[in-house]
Amino acid sequence: MEQARAMNLIAQGTSLLAQGRIVDALRAFDEAIAADPENAEAFAHRGDALTDLGQPDLSIASYDRAIELAPRRPEFHDYRGIACARLGHLDEALASLDRALAIDPANLNAMNNRANVLKLMKRPQEALEQIDQVLSKMPEFAAAHNNRGNMLIELERYEEAIVSFDRAIELAPDQSDVTANRLIAVIRSGSTEEVAKACLEILATQPDHITALLTFAEILNNQGRGSDAIEYFTRVLKSQPDHIDALFELGLVLAAQRRFDDAIHCFQRVLTLDNKNVHALINLGAAFAEIRKPSEAFACYDRAIVLEPTISTGYYNRGWLLWELREFEQAIENIEQALSLNREEPQALETCLNLTLQLGRWEKFPTYLAELTQRIETRSGLVPPFPIATSTDDPALQKKCAANYAAIFPIAENEFGRPLTPHSERIRVGYFSTDFYEHATLYLLLEALEAHDRDRFEFVGFSFGRTTNDAWHQRAQTAFEHFIDIRGMTDGEAFQLARKWNLDIAVDLKGYTAGFRCNLFANRVAPVQVNYLGYPGTMGAKWMDYLIADHTLIPEPSQQFYSEKIVYLPGSYQPNSRPSEIPRRTTRHDHGLPDNRFVYSCFNNFYKTSPETFSVWMRILAKNEDSVLWLWVDNETARQNLRQEAARRGVNSERLIFASRAGHSEHLERIRHADLFLDTLPCNAHTTASDALRMGLPLLTCPGRSFAARVAASLLTALNLTELIAHDLEEYEQKAVSLAKNPAGMATLKAKLEYQIEHSSLFDPVDAARKLEAAFARMHERHQNGLPPDHIYLSEPPSPLPPNYGTKPISATIRR
Known part of the structure; x- marks a missing residue:
């Protein structure tokens, strides 16, 4: 029962x-x-x-x-x-x-x-x-x-x-x-x-299939179609509002589009659901940093580090933010901590290299440079090209580094073919930059842009940098027939827009410098693409056709170190504005300078000063007791370090006089109080060199073998002042000492410089515009005729420099 x-x-x-x-x-x-x-x-x-x-x-x-x-x-x-x-x-x-x-x-x-x-x-x-x-x-x-x-x-x-x-x-x-x-x-x-x-196929029958929606959104985002990706992430969140992966990925896409407020909302929502999500904290901190909320950013990074003490990215981001706040000492401490946790932390090693130079803390410089060099040679890690271009004088290494880096950008499958008919009687040229505001690039280029021939050319400016609305930005806008702000667009969206303009030539004014957008050029925004002015070296990329230079910058035997074909301009590659009268408003005393001593100076950003260059400067001061060295160093930690380095080399640290940051016109006015500008190696003065020369300040340089190491020689050659170009550092030192002890010789030099400022083409922006237009016309003609890019010679090599001048190996950097 x-x-x-x-x-x-x-x-x-x-x-x-x-x-x-x-x-x-x-x-x-x-x-x-x-x-x-x-x-x-x-x-x-x-x-x-x-x-x-x-x-x-x-x-x-x-x-x-x-x-x-x-x-x-x-x-x-x-x-x-x-x-x-x-x-x-x-x-x-x-x-x-x-x-x-x-x-x-x-x-x-x-x-x-x-x-x-x-x-x-x-x-x-x-x-x-x-x-x-x-x-x-x-x-x-x-x-x-x-x-x-x-x-x-x-x-x-x-x-x-x-x-x-x-x-x-x-x-x-x-x-x-x-x-x-x-x-x-x-x-x-x-x-x-x-x-x-x-x-x-899945979404056709199951429109709310989460995995399919997420995966397709990620594909769209990887293709540069961020706005389309947002639609699919949003569909996931409509079905599952608390889907952490969708919220996080959506936040990343929004941040990439610089929609930081919306990105912050997504990351905060993730943290509401999972308050220990360190990746959400890191990205939330980065978004806060972008909208200038450092306190909130530090709180996020600190919380991430508490939750996961070995998270190297937390320390790196913290250090980067400290660097932007000019807290260099704390910055390098945090970034070195990131390196100690993860030697492969992206950008940490090269940032430490730069900071050792910024701070004059050179003891680890050889180690960092050697490790970066090994990564490049063995392709064991991705190294951004800019720190190598400015810290070494090895053009072969620089090319290898650039080529390794260029490989991360997907190359367009569909190349431009030979056009059957021109779309316009005028050649359409697009300039791409973040720096259409008061910036060193615009100091050089603005008046040449304004002088361009609009009867033969149509110029379009594509801006993806900050909008300042200063006078420089406003002049840049009017210098172009069309000025387009693509800052808030993804690379895919900016690319599609640029393609609609049917450009004949695209000029990249950024290269591998801050804010670059190489994906636009890797996908080919124009049939002819040109590397110019912003980056001092090769892009190492198949998608960059030409590099505009001159015979001093890139002697013909050095063409092997550049992936681009070289366009040789007459005179110097560098455009410049006309000299303008700047009244004297200050005295030497106002800048802490002695009235009766010889003033050597260098106003380069201090990361360009290698330890060997500084040692040469100290030997110059030691040989000329009646002199001082005036440097632009506006960080107190760096100033203290340099005083100590001077003392170690037997030079009274009081002979180092430091200048602080100043507006451009104030800077131009003050540099006239110096007697001689001492250039740096392996990265020369660029805009600062033309600033010095336009104000009548002679500049002494020692060219190396790479682009960045030959810019000042290019300017001096254009001014027919080759006597200020030393063959090597020994001659550089000797010239610096002898010039200071020869007042009559210095007076002759200054008089010659004043004459050349008036009579050479270096400070003639109209001439610079005509040279660029001639280059553009030759590039365009080759493409129209179905010819591949090739070296273009608009001038013969200058005669004053011997063929081997400045091309022999030098010891200005720590070599491999």
């Missing part, structure tokens, strides 16, 4: 379990056990109910009792194995499944479950063999085909996995989990086109 009642209760419980009424089912099984304590079925079904309730530990006890009562029932061992697997007791799970198969070797469910356990145990090959046994006996078992696909994913046999998932879908079309697994296999297969196709 009780046994019959127990069987009825088991049937009732099984029905309730099928309806999802698990608690009611469990109650029925408990009553069945109370009616018949020896009923193995009741204990087994009770175990099932407990498993479904998420209590596998309790279910195992029920299965154990069922097995005790009926040890030859294979399904009881099978179910026990499933419960053990859910607890993560994989060895115990496998043992239970093995017992099930020992009792019934043909038990397909046990085989299938055993294969799943083997997969969890990271034994995918054995799992695959097991699942193949299942399919050999039951080839239309859809779940087994799905499991087989999962095993093949683990084995990285993605194409075979896709075939298995396709078979599972064919047998059971409505299984969304199989569709999702198939998508994973397609994603892992590495074919973006196939992944996108798979996502769209």
Whole structure:
């Protein structure tokens, strides 16, 4: 009687379990056990109910009792194995499944479950063999085909996995989990086109499929289609407002579009859901830093470091923000901490290299430079080209570094063909820059832009830097026929817009300097692309056709160190504004300078000063006691370090006089109080050189072999002042000493400089505009004639310099 009642209760419980009424089912099984304590079925079904309730530990006890009562029932061992697997007791799970198969070797469910356990145990090959046994006996078992696909994913046999998932879908079309697994296999297969196709196929029938939406959004974002990606991330969040991955990825896209307020909202939402998400904290801090909220940014970085003390990016971002706040000492401490945690932290090593130069803390400079050099030579890490271009005089190394870096930018598949007919009678040229405001680039270029010939050319400015609305920015806007702000656009959006302008020539005024957007040029915004003025070196890229230079900057034997074809302008490559009269408003005394001593000066950014250059300067001062050195160093830590370095070299530190930051016109007015500008090596004065020369201040340089090391020589050659170009550092030192002791010779030099300012073309922006236009016309003509880029000579090499002048190896940097 009780046994019959127990069987009825088991049937009732099984029905309730099928309806999802698990608690009611469990109650029925408990009553069945109370009616018949020896009923193995009741204990087994009770175990099932407990498993479904998420209590596998309790279910195992029920299965154990069922097995005790009926040890030859294979399904009881099978179910026990499933419960053990859910607890993560994989060895115990496998043992239970093995017992099930020992009792019934043909038990397909046990085989299938055993294969799943083997997969969890990271034994995918054995799992695959097991699942193949299942399919050999039951080839239309859809779940087994799905499991087989999962095993093949683990084995990285993605194409075979896709075939298995396709078979599972064919047998059971409505299984969304199989569709999702198939998508994973397609994603892992590495074919973006196939992944996108798979996502769209899923979304056509399942428009809210989360994995497909997320994956397709990421594809769009990687293609530079950030605005389209936002739509798909938003669709995920419409279905699942608390989806952390979608919120985080959306925040990254919004930050890339410089929509920092919206990005901040996303990252804050992530942290509401997971307040220990260190990656959200790091990116939230970066967004706060971008909108000039340093206190909030530091709070985020500090919280991330507390949560994960070994997170190197937290220290690096903290250090970068301190650098921007000009807290250089704390900045280098944080970035060196990032390096100690992760030697591969992106940009940390080169930032430390720069900071050692900025601070005059040179003891680690050789180590950092050697490590960066090794990374470049062995291609063991990505090194940004700019610090190498300004810290070494090795053009072969610089080219290799640039080529390594250029490889990260995907090259456009569709090149421009030869145009059949011109779109316009005028050549359309686009200038691309972040620096269309009061900036060194615009100091040089603005008047040449204003002097461009609009009858033969149409000029378009593409600005992706800050909008200041200062007088310089306003003049830049009017210098172009069309001025387009692409700052808030993704690279993909900016590229599409630029392409609509049908440019003939695109001029990159940034290269690898701050704020660059190389993706635009890698995708080819124009059939002819030109590297000019902003970056002192080669781009190392197939997508950059020309580099505008002159014969002094790049002698013909040095063409091998540049991936671009060289366009040789007459005179100097550098454009300049006309000299303007700046009244004297200050005296030497106002700047802390002695009235009756010779004033050497250097107003270069101090990161350009190598330890060897500084040693040469100290030897110059030691040989001329009646002199001082006037430097632009506006950081007190660096000033203290330089005083100590001078004392170590036997020079009274009081002979170092430091200038602070000043406006451009104030700077031009004050530099006339110096007697001689001492140039730096391996990175010369560029804009600061032309500033000095235009104000009548002679400049002494020692050219190296690389672009950045030959700029000052280019300017002096254009002014026919080659007597101020030293062959090597020994002659540089000798000239600096002898000039200071020869007042008559200095007066002759200054008179010659004054004459050349008036009569040379260096400070003639109209001439600079005509030279650039001649270069553009030759480039355009070659393209129109279907010819590939080639070196373009608008002038012959200048005669004053011997062919080997400044090209022999020098010791101005620590060499490999």
